[in-house]
Amino acid sequence: MAPFKTLDDLPGDARVLVRLDLNSPIEDGRPRDNRRFKRHAATVRELAERGHPVVCLAHQGRPGNDDFVSLERHADLLESHVGREVAFVADTHGVAAHEAIEATDPGEILLLENVRMADDELPEADPETKAETEFVRSLAPYFDAYVNDAYSAAHRAHASLVGFPRVLPAYAGRVMEAEYEANTAIATREFDGQVTMIIGGTKAIDVIDVMDALEGKVDRFLLGGVAGELFLRAAGHPVGHDLKWMDLFDEQWDRTHETVETLLSERGDEIELAVDLAYEDENGNRTEIDVDDVEEKTDAYLDIGSATVDAYGPVIRDSAAVFMKGALGVFEDEQFADGTVGVLETIADTDCFSVIGGGDTSRAIELYGLDEDDFSHVSIAGGAYIRALTGEPLPAVEELQRTA
Numbered sequence: 001m002a003p004f005k006t007l008d009d010l011p012g013d014a015r016v017l018v019r020l021d022l023n024s025p026i027e028d029g030r031p032r033d034n035r036r037f038k039r040h041a042a043t044v045r046e047l048a049e050r051g052h053p054v055v056c057l058a059h060q061g062r063p064g065n066d067d068f069v070s071l072e073r074h075a076d077l078l079e080s081h082v083g084r085e086v087a088f089v090a091d092t093h094g095v096a097a098h099e100a101i102e103a104t105d106p107g108e109i110l111l112l113e114n115v116r117m118a119d120d121e122l123p124e125a126d127p128e129t130k131a132e133t134e135f136v137r138s139l140a141p142y143f144d145a146y147v148n149d150a151y152s153a154a155h156r157a158h159a160s161l162v163g164f165p166r167v168l169p170a171y172a173g174r175v176m177e178a179e180y181e182a183n184t185a186i187a188t189r190e191f192d193g194q195v196t197m198i199i200g201g202t203k204a205i206d207v208i209d210v211m212d213a214l215e216g217k218v219d220r221f222l223l224g225g226v227a228g229e230l231f232l233r234a235a236g237h238p239v240g241h242d243l244k245w246m247d248l249f250d251e252q253w254d255r256t257h258e259t260v261e262t263l264l265s266e267r268g269d270e271i272e273l274a275v276d277l278a279y280e281d282e283n284g285n286r287t288e289i290d291v292d293d294v295e296e297k298t299d300a301y302l303d304i305g306s307a308t309v310d311a312y313g314p315v316i317r318d319s320a321a322v323f324m325k326g327a328l329g330v331f332e333d334e335q336f337a338d339g340t341v342g343v344l345e346t347i348a349d350t351d352c353f354s355v356i357g358g359g360d361t362s363r364a365i366e367l368y369g370l371d372e373d374d375f376s377h378v379s380i381a382g383g384a385y386i387r388a389l390t391g392e393p394l395p396a397v398e399e400l401q402r403t404a
Ligand SMILES: Nc1ncnc2c1ncn2[C@@H]1O[C@H](COP(=O)(O)OP(=O)(O)O)[C@@H](O)[C@H]1O
Pocket: 200, 201, 202, 203, 224, 225, 226, 248, 301, 302, 303, 325, 326, 327, 328, 329, 330, 331, 332, 357, 358, 359, 360, 361, 362, 382
């Protein structure tokens, strides 16, 4: 049984307020198209086709940052994915918003302004406090139901995420349902065989915490990226050279080395490290080196090498479930995409249960023409995925569960 009510439980005539996560990279004032629009569009379309008046809430950026912009252009992009008109009002909960909501007929869609422009949305607070804010109290009477589809923002206890479910009947949208099920599988499902976690990317502190928290849940870890180099450093290889424009290694090393050393000494048999790495030589070409031949910490390694991809292959093929977090190299540069793409291709070729997490990592799937359908789930969540893996509660999910 689902741990929360879903759209299948939603009364047919309900006027719905839907929380989406359309938070995206902004280029020239416009959101760059990405999976979040496509995924949420399916929920919005389903609600509109069922004849609900659909009013959407979403955030973009954080106050003070360059990407803290209006959602007007987001409405255009959402409209192109939904295939139905998406109206926009540049107001969160004032008179203009109220009028636009009242003018939204059954089957019509309205997007309100960036919720973080409402004074009460931030900061985080407990759900009772958020439910009593002017923002929640003034909007709630216009609706019969609240739908939370924003799994990727569910780690934030903001008004639009935890306040409304205290005052309106609350339901999980389709994205929320699918993300919850896939991302908690490591803790909630029994797999008939080996569970493997592939760890990479730049957020080494976060992913090393994940490894620590997943003791007993994962049989094998395959490492790459910055986290992988920190493990190699702990194993005595002088890698992890900070580039002039990127300080990724030394600071993260200071904060993680004790955990890394403990993981290696106590659970070393679960952990596979790269046997070779790739760097850019003086002619600008990819060159590979065995980690045993690295003598000095003078090169920036930008990918795992081909022998490592070959070594990781059988582990993946022998697995019943594979979870991936973080890229194994700087795949944005085609020369250094082999590790990430090679491993993704191996996963895609198996029929094991597979979850690919992290906004950047999952971008490699479309960048290199892989088919999303070859994976059980490609998550649109970053921080929330990490928290789900480490077993930390997600306040907005807890609110949906509480009311179920
Ligand atoms: N060895 C490396 N050095 C520098 N950057 C790396 C390395 N390996 C992977 N990356 C970078 O990691 C990024 C993805 O990591 P991260 O942001 O932690 O993951 P996500 O957004 O998927 O959660 C990619 O953009 C890639 O360029």
